[in-house]
Amino acid sequence: MGLTKTEMFTFEQNxxxxxxxxxxxxxxxxxxxxxxxxxxxxxxxxxxxxGLAQATISQHLKELKSAxxxxxxxxxxxxxxxxxPETWKLLETRIGAFLGSYKGAANxx
Numbered sequence: 518m519g520l521t522k523t524e525m526f527t528f529e530q531n532x533x534x535x536x537x538x539x540x541x542x543x544x545x546x547x548x549x550x551x552x553x554x555x556x557x558x559x560x561x562x563x564x565x566x567x568g569l570a571q572a573t574i575s576q577h578l579k580e581l582k583s584a585x586x587x588x589x590x591x592x593x594x595x596x597x598x599x600x601x602p603e604t605w606k607l608l609e610t611r612i613g614a615f616l617g618s619y620k621g622a623a624n625x626x
Contacts, residue, residue, distance in 0.1 A: 533611045536604070539584030544569060545577050552587065552600055 523531050540546065547567055555562075563574045578598060581587045585604045589596045 529611065532607075533615065536584055536586065536608055536611075539580050539586055542577065542580075544573070545581055548574070548577055548581065549586070549600070552598060556599065 526534075540549065544567065548563060551563060551566060563569075563578075564571050567574065569577075578587065578589070578596075582589055582598070585601055586608070587598045588601045589598045591597075
């Protein structure tokens with residue numbers, strides 16, 4: 518049996534790609550920025566603040582949560598979301614290392 522495309526790459530490469538894919542939508546960036554500003558949020562607040570439908574916000578939250586970028590707790594009838602600090606630190610480290618690996622070619626293209 519042949520390799521799947523993801524098996525050709527390292528665990529770290531696949532992990533970073535999955536995390537970045539989960540973040541790769543302007544609505545998700547806006548959601549993350551809102552969570553970072555408030556340090557916690559309730560889904561209903563995001564609907565009012567971002568002007569997107571509840572179902573759309575819920576789908577974006579689901580993607581971010583599935584990737585482990587955010588975590589949620591149920592409080593009554595609301596779900597409160599916050600940044601997952603372990604995944605956030607991992608993102609910071611991996612993206613920093615990736616971007617920092619560019620040394621700048623003297624005479625390139």
